[in-house]
Amino acid sequence: MSFHNAQNIEVLNQSVSELGRDINVSFEFFPPNSPAMTSTLWESINRLKALDPKFVSVTYGANSGTRDLTHNIIKQIKHETGLIAAPHLTCIDANRQELKQIATDYWDNGIRNIVALRGDLPPGLNQPDMYAADLVGLLKEVNDFDISVAAYPEVHPEAKNAQADLLALKDKIDAGADRAISQFFFDTESFLRFRDRCAAVGIDKEIVPGILPVSNYKTLCKFSKLTNVKVPNWMHSQFEGLDNDQATRNLVGASIAIDQVKVLSREGVKDFHFYTLNRADLTYAICHTLGVRPK
Structure with missing residues (x-):
């Protein structure tokens, strides 16, 4: 390797490690269903x-049981970690x-932030009574919550088409949402095109990219279809032959996520939401x- 190339690599690595000065991160967890999972969750939160x-x-x-x-976990996180x-x-x-209660x-317990979602339709129900935009409006009636909603760069599976899905997001923003957090994605260009389309219809709130670090590729492929x-x-190629090699899968997954953040940061994205899977x-x-x- 020439001295010039080595210098370029050093500058590149330095610029990546300095990204932290310019970006913010947030993390998503899910409720545990066993004592072991509870322990794992709190180890992750504390780290x-x-x-x-x-x-x-x-x-x-x-x-309601999971709710x-x-x-309870939300209250614990707030009071035990700040x-x-x-x-x-x-x-x-x-x-x-019930939603107002x-x-x-939440407000009485000092919780000021909520992620407002329609939720998955139960079997047999085709038309819900409320949508996420209705929930955003209801929450703003109760108090001045900081509200995040969901966005789908590659279109919600139930949407009639991409434009209808985009207008549904605009309804949520117009109802009072403070930002949108995107579904995870791996085609970074699709997120950037989606962000441009949001701006074109008058969505002026931040669209936060959801980043999923991949550790189990087979599970990801099944879930991505849903x-x-x-x-x-190119992801199929990168994970090929690693079914029994967790350590290498983690390295590949981390590399993909790092590249996503690097590219998006250069495009002006400041906030990133990580799906930690606990x-x-x-x-x-x-x-x-x-x-x-x-x-």
Whole structure:
């Protein structure tokens, strides 16, 4: 390797590690369903909180039992770590009065941030009573929550078409949402085109890219079909032959996520939302490489 090339690589590596000065991160977790998973969750939260995330979110499924679990975890995160904690809230499994009670309880417990979603339709229900835009409006009636909503760069699986999906996002923003967090994606150009289309219809709020560090490629391929996420051919090539090699899969997954953040950062993106799957190691390593480190 020539001295000139070595200098170029050194400058490139230095610029990547200094990205942390210019970007913010947030992390998503899901409620545990066993004592072992509870332990894993808190190990992950306690490790990632050192990176000073803008906020952390906690998902839940469409039933009240899981919602209560999310509710309790959110309160614990806020009171035990001091992090800004944002529960996911859907409007499929609760009426307006119940949703107002939930929102009021969150506010009374110091929770000011919510991720507002329609939620998955249960079998047999084709037309929900409320959509995410309705939920955003309801939450703003209760109090001045900071509200995130979902965006789909590669179009929601149930949307009639891309334009209808885009207008649904605009409805959520117009109802009072403060930002949109995108579904995960791997075609970075598709996210940038989507961001341009958002601007063209008058969406002036931040579109935060959702970043999924891949550790189990087979599971990703199955899930991507359900969520309408395109897995590019080059990813198939990169993960080929690694079915029984977890360590190398992690390195490949981390490299892909780092490249995504690098490209998007050059395009002016400042905030990144990581889908951690309750595991800290891969997300922490990616953030460290990007220069997002404990203060």
